[in-house]
Amino acid sequence: MAVDKHRAPRTTEKEFGGTLGAVCLPVLLPVTVLYLLSVCCSPSASLLQWPPPLPSPAQLWQPKALAIVLGWLGLQGVLYLLPVGKTAQGLVLRDGSRLQYPINGFHSLCISAVLLAVSVWAGLPLGYLSDILLPLAVCAGGLAFILSLLLYLKSLVAPPHALAPGGNTGNPLYDFFMGRELNPRIGTFDLKYFCELRPGLIGWVVINMGMLMKEVELRGSPSLSMLLVNGFQLLYVTDALWNEEAVLTTMDIAHDGFGFMLAFGDLAWVPFTYSLQAHFLLLHPHSLSTLTAAAITALNALGYFIFRQSNSQKNRFRRDPTDPRVSGLETIATATGKRLLVSGWWGFVRHPNYLGDLLMALAWSLPCGLSHPLPYFYVVYFCTLLVHREARDERQCQGKYGLAWGTYCQRVPYRILPYLY
Numbered sequence: 524m525a526v527d528k529h530r531a532p533r534t535t536e537k538e539f540g541g542t543l544g545a546v547c548l549p550v551l552l553p554v555t556v557l558y559l560l561s562v563c564c565s566p567s568a569s570l571l572q573w574p575p576p577l578p579s580p581a582q583l584w585q586p587k588a589l590a591i592v593l594g595w596l597g598l599q600g601v602l603y604l605l606p607v608g609k610t611a612q613g614l615v616l617r618d619g620s621r622l623q624y625p626i627n628g629f630h631s632l633c634i635s636a637v638l639l640a641v642s643v644w645a646g647l648p649l650g651y652l653s654d655i656l657l658p659l660a661v662c663a664g665g666l667a668f669i670l671s672l673l674l675y676l677k678s679l680v681a682p683p684h685a686l687a688p689g690g691n692t693g694n695p696l697y698d699f700f701m702g703r704e705l706n707p708r709i710g711t712f713d714l715k716y717f718c719e720l721r722p723g724l725i726g727w728v729v730i731n732m733g734m735l736m737k738e739v740e741l742r743g744s745p746s747l748s749m750l751l752v753n754g755f756q757l758l759y760v761t762d763a764l765w766n767e768e769a770v771l772t773t774m775d776i777a778h779d780g781f782g783f784m785l786a787f788g789d790l791a792w793v794p795f796t797y798s799l800q801a802h803f804l805l806l807h808p809h810s811l812s813t814l815t816a817a818a819i820t821a822l823n824a825l826g827y828f829i830f831r832q833s834n835s836q837k838n839r840f841r842r843d844p845t846d847p848r849v850s851g852l853e854t855i856a857t858a859t860g861k862r863l864l865v866s867g868w869w870g871f872v873r874h875p876n877y878l879g880d881l882l883m884a885l886a887w888s889l890p891c892g893l894s895h896p897l898p899y900f901y902v903v904y905f906c907t908l909l910v911h912r913e914a915r916d917e918r919q920c921q922g923k924y925g926l927a928w929g930t931y932c933q934r935v936p937y938r939i940l941p942y943l944y
């Protein structure tokens with residue numbers, strides 16, 4: 524990849540299967556979402572049933588669903604613009620500038636929760652979400668597609684320094700998929716940053732809550748398994764929004780352009796596939812003993828502890844290496860002037876945060892029991908995503924740090940799972 528701050532960076536290395544991946548994935552990903560939701564609604568919930576359950580057009584499209592998705596995006600957009608919370612600076616860009624970002628995602632979550640609680644109290648049937656999940660997913664996916672097209676068109680008039688290092692091959696299909704512009708904005712409204720943690724992530728817990736309310740409607744009270752899934756995933760989303768500033772240094776914000784991959788992932792994939800466990804439990808209830816529930820809660824707590832501690836340790840170190848909580852850790856120097864941690868969590872494995880995340884993923888599926896593979900889709904998908912993400916990050920770090928990265932890999936030989944991977 525040629526990087527020159529005075530010219531448009533031309534991407535030469537393609538990821539995600541190159542052009543073939545960029546053509547197939549925009550079809551395959553939406554079909555997967557609809558397939559998973561349809562299987563979940565079928566009586567056997569079997570991934571192997573043949574013929575696969577096919578939804579009728581009436582089950583896929585409802586104007587009410589479009590109104591709900593647009594209303595939700597509008598509400599989150601208004602909350603994004605509220606002058607509450609602090610403002611943070613992003614990383615230094617190619618032209619030397621730094622963008623400003625509102626850190627008010629946690630406020631958005633709290634205000635959304637209050638608005639929903641008041642609406643439910645006033646009679647809003649939140650459980651109705653379970654009846655229209657398919658059309659909601661169709662509308663969210665359709666809007667993600669339209670948004671990606673508009674983003675691609677917008678990128679054609681963006682200045683060269685605004686392009687993402689990974690999405691400027693010149694091949695329209697690939698660039699549409701990967702995202703051509705790094706930080707597309709309308710005025711100060713940052714479209715990628717807005718989509719990354721708000722409508723989809725908060726939407727995910729609202730869908731979960733809808734499943735819980737429907738369960739109460741049908742069975743009189745929420746099951747222990749439904750409460751665990753809701754509680755664990757609410758903790759995860761609250762944590763992400765509480766630590767919103769950390770997203771500014773992630774690959775998604777700092778490296779990837781905003782195209783179909785992130786738009787569909789943020790707006791459709793996350794809310795509709797990550798809520799699969801709650802959806803499954805509504806239609807295929809599973810009761811848990813107190814002991815099993817305690818063991819699953821302990822697993823989630825362990826995962827969360829590793830995830831939070833390791834992410835905080837790195838963020839603290841990157842923000843201020845002299846912070847007394849990290850200044851005693853062993854590090855190695857790199858030619859860029861930045862140092863790499865080789866003790867503490869980042870001396871245990873090279874991605875301790877992924878390990879914690881995977882333990883939590885397992886804890887979110889276990890409340891659904893072991894009778895069906897469907898609720899474990901998230902675990903399998905997430906393992907694949909993190910192994911692939913780890914390889915991408917490894918390549919980028921190898922490029923950034925060269926020999927020093929090689930030394931780090933020798934000192935910390937395991938990527939995610941000690942002694943295994």
Ligand code: NDP
Nearest residue numbers: 773774834837841862863864865869876877880912916920
């Ligand atoms: P990471 O937080 O793992 O960051 C990787 C970066 O950290 C590297 O590029 C490097 O950047 C820095 N780094 C790596 N090793 C060291 C070291 N030894 N010392 C200091 N810095 C180091 O990136 P992700 O964005 O992949 O993950 C963030 C979190 O989000 C994770 O917990 C992940 O599990 C989660 N996640 C969740 C998803 C979901 O769908 N639920 C999807 C994706 C991620 P540099 O040196 O430039 O600072």
